[in-house]
Amino acid sequence: MKMxxxxxxGVLITLLSIVLxxxxxxxxxxxxxxxxxxxxxHMTFLPTTPFTLDNIKYVWNAxxxxxxxxxxIILVVGTFCIQFVTSTLAAYSLxxxxxxxxxxxxxxxxxxxxxxxxxxxxxxxxxLSELGLYDTKLGVMLPxxxxxMAIFLLRQHFKTVPKxxxxxxxxxxxxxxxxxxxxxxxxxxPAYMSFAVISVSYHWNNYLWPLIVTKSPxxxxxxxxxxxxxxxxxxxxxxxxxxxxxxIIIAPLLLxxxxxxxxxxxxxxxxxxxx
Amino acid sequence: xxxxxxxxxxLVMVLSLMTAVxxxxxxxxxxxxxxxxxxxxxxxxxxxxxxxENPDIHVDAVYTGNYDDTVTAIQSAxxxxxxxxxxxxxxxxxFTMADTKMAMPLDDLIAADPEGQTFIDDFxxxxxxxxxxxxxxxxxxxxxxxxxMYYNKDAFREVGLDPDAPPTTWDELVEYxxxxxxxxxxxxxxxxxSGSAQWAFTGFSLQNCTNGVGLMSADGKQIYFxxxxxxxxxxxxxxxxxxxxxxxxxxxxxxxxxxxxxxxxVAMIYHTTGNLTNIKNNATFDFGVCFLxxxxxxxxxxxxxxxxxxxxxxxxxxxxxxxxxxxxxxxERAAQxxxxxxxxxxxxxxxxxxxxxxxxxxxxxxxxxxxxxxxxQPELTTYxxxxxxxxxxxxxxxxxxxxxxAEEALEAAQEQGEELLADYQ
Numbered sequence: 001m002k003m004x005x006x007x008x009x010g011v012l013i014t015l016l017s018i019v020l021x022x023x024x025x026x027x028x029x030x031x032x033x034x035x036x037x038x039x040x041x042h043m044t045f046l047p048t049t050p051f052t053l054d055n056i057k058y059v060w061n062a063x064x065x066x067x068x069x070x071x072x073i074i075l076v077v078g079t080f081c082i083q084f085v086t087s088t089l090a091a092y093s094l095x096x097x098x099x100x101x102x103x104x105x106x107x108x109x110x111x112x113x114x115x116x117x118x119x120x121x122x123x124x125x126x127x128l129s130e131l132g133l134y135d136t137k138l139g140v141m142l143p144x145x146x147x148x149m150a151i152f153l154l155r156q157h158f159k160t161v162p163k164x165x166x167x168x169x170x171x172x173x174x175x176x177x178x179x180x181x182x183x184x185x186x187x188x189x190p191a192y193m194s195f196a197v198i199s200v201s202y203h204w205n206n207y208l209w210p211l212i213v214t215k216s217p218x219x220x221x222x223x224x225x226x227x228x229x230x231x232x233x234x235x236x237x238x239x240x241x242x243x244x245x246x247x248i249i250i251a252p253l254l255l256x257x258x259x260x261x262x263x264x265x266x267x268x269x270x271x272x273x274x275x
Numbered sequence: 276x277x278x279x280x281x282x283x284x285x286l287v288m289v290l291s292l293m294t295a296v297x298x299x300x301x302x303x304x305x306x307x308x309x310x311x312x313x314x315x316x317x318x319x320x321x322x323x324x325x326x327x328e329n330p331d332i333h334v335d336a337v338y339t340g341n342y343d344d345t346v347t348a349i350q351s352a353x354x355x356x357x358x359x360x361x362x363x364x365x366x367x368x369x370f371t372m373a374d375t376k377m378a379m380p381l382d383d384l385i386a387a388d389p390e391g392q393t394f395i396d397d398f399x400x401x402x403x404x405x406x407x408x409x410x411x412x413x414x415x416x417x418x419x420x421x422x423x424m425y426y427n428k429d430a431f432r433e434v435g436l437d438p439d440a441p442p443t444t445w446d447e448l449v450e451y452x453x454x455x456x457x458x459x460x461x462x463x464x465x466x467x468x469s470g471s472a473q474w475a476f477t478g479f480s481l482q483n484c485t486n487g488v489g490l491m492s493a494d495g496k497q498i499y500f501x502x503x504x505x506x507x508x509x510x511x512x513x514x515x516x517x518x519x520x521x522x523x524x525x526x527x528x529x530x531x532x533x534x535x536x537x538x539x540x541v542a543m544i545y546h547t548t549g550n551l552t553n554i555k556n557n558a559t560f561d562f563g564v565c566f567l568x569x570x571x572x573x574x575x576x577x578x579x580x581x582x583x584x585x586x587x588x589x590x591x592x593x594x595x596x597x598x599x600x601x602x603x604x605x606x607e608r609a610a611q612x613x614x615x616x617x618x619x620x621x622x623x624x625x626x627x628x629x630x631x632x633x634x635x636x637x638x639x640x641x642x643x644x645x646x647x648x649x650x651x652q653p654e655l656t657t658y659x660x661x662x663x664x665x666x667x668x669x670x671x672x673x674x675x676x677x678x679x680x681a682e683e684a685l686e687a688a689q690e691q692g693e694e695l696l697a698d699y700q
Binding site for chain 1: 292303308315316335337338340343344347348350351352354355357478531535538553557620
């Protein structure tokens, strides 16, 4: 009896996850299907027209996607690397040092989480202009070089590491940096992993800020290229082009997700982060 | 030797001075793209032509997303001290642009230009109407559109209607719509999503009004949403859906409506002229373009974007920006722009060019929009235009989804709109 019940619950959970999986996959299947087949004006879930790469070719040539790819990768990788360093150091000091004004520092960092980025567009723009960083990659990255979320996440993780581990390293002659590098960072690997996912996907998809602070194609990002197709509202929506451009943009993230699926899941479970 | 060096030095100095003089004046223009991928390339090409013709000026055209994104970009840039010199924005933004001092009045530039007045007079009246704020010209018509009706001639034949006699009145619209509606097809299509409902409603309001004034006063300070005629117009929409059942229920998206038309699911749709090229290229059936059916009279809304010059730039820059605007709106350019994009050519003289004459000869459907312009008026334009649009759209949608009656919805819109405009009285 008990066994059966357990089994039934198991089946139910499996069924439910299949349903959820299908729901999650639906838009993706439609997107890929629409992007890779000839334009049709009958909206159908599964494509009814023959396979073609013309949509992709057209979109790729209409917008300098190659350049935009490079820019986006530089911005995303650059931002994450610097966040990695700044957040680690900030998290370590907040976790283990006591200093004057600590509460104030905490509040200031916390405010960054509360205030949505879009509200800060104009003040940030003014600062950048004064620094002469308008239309530069550094300018696009600058407001994001410290991340409150990463700091809190890492601080919590560092605190769970047994103090004895750090002390043992010190006794063995490790200096501060070595202790962080060899003891604390490996222990907080899931936290780094989940933060990487959040940071990379946020900056990969960010649209309004890079649009506004850049003007030359050498500094613009993939999302600006997509907008040319997706935001043209005066005619009709050319779904095949929109889907083709979207596919071009999401392909690397999608690929990374399929390859690193397990690691992502593990890290989210153990870091307990929700986006 | 010394002399030679001296001469050389002098030469170098003169040369460097010359290049300093020849350094072109750098102008920046922000522009939105609303008709798909190719328009951005067309604007780039136009800018390059201008720069080649005018070595002393270099215009840098910057794509800034859709109309809303562009306004955000301009605001940030102006406050951040990196203002563009000129920009393209909705004609309906002009009260806001003037009120916030983002754009400058162009009257002095026009007066100082010997060709200025002739240039302005050549613009089609229906488009020039929404360039004025308190009697001053603030913007120049550029990417302008109007609403027309597209109808499926094959479907007309199928149900025994004359394919060359599209509906001319609301009554005929209903009559034809009833005939055209069957299991797989609706007779009439209107997009009622936010940002589209207020545009179509301007047209219906103009068709039904008795005083020639549809939704608002020309100075942008008064609104007339709750007149009996406007209530009647909104009720007519609801009847199309609920009483006659010849229009899809609920809210159809603007961008999906042409797709439904091309798929043969809707026989007559209200849509922008900007969609003409797309429908021409993709329709697998015989289609026609006609005036919006009249209520008490003919009427149609205009829409689209105009050129503005940023407030507070140097006089030299103003002159250069003005020169660029005149270049883009020159007769030949405006005619070509119309053919390439589907926007309506903005100047009377465009219609005398061989370019447009030949185009209309080969594609007479395109001429309908121009002929209808004599009955066209600007879409809903007031101070705080974006907020006013939201108010009218939200309330119309509440009526469409059945939460309010037509009268309640427009009363509510009137009340909220008046509150919004209270600051400007």
